[in-house]
Amino acid sequence: MTANEAAIGPLARTDGEPAFEEPWQAEVLALAYALAERGVFSRVEWSDTLGAELRAASARGEPDTQATYYAAALAALEQLLAARSDVGGEAVAARTEQWRRAYLNTPHGAPVELSAGASKPSAHHHDHDHDHDHG
Secondary structure, X not given: OOHHHHHHOOOEOOOOOEOOOOHHHHHHHHHHHHHHHOOOOOHHHHHHHHHHHHHHHHHOOOOOOHHHHHHHHHHHHHHHHHHOOOOOHXXXXXXXHHHHHHHHHOXXXXXXXXXXXXXXXXXXXXXXXXXXXXX
């Protein structure tokens, strides 16, 4: 791994354990790395923005946990993308709602596909918690 890759790639905690509680949470760093590689933003911008989010979390009294790190990384990525995107907040909200409907319209255990969110949630009977955030 090069020094540049180490600066943005997935991190390990000082005790050698993964930086995140769940493997899917590491995708935020993989996405940031890929976007930096494509020049959407620089590694310095990523590092500065993530650092600012982590400092803000600390100032709010949030604990130094994997969940706090993930939330800061996600907020930093969203901030950088919002600053470089011509997609407005309404479009993002509409797509978020479409994904929510897709989840609600998908039978438990089946993969969620965006096309399932084209209609309002259907009445269905299966056993999972629709109020739980599945990222």
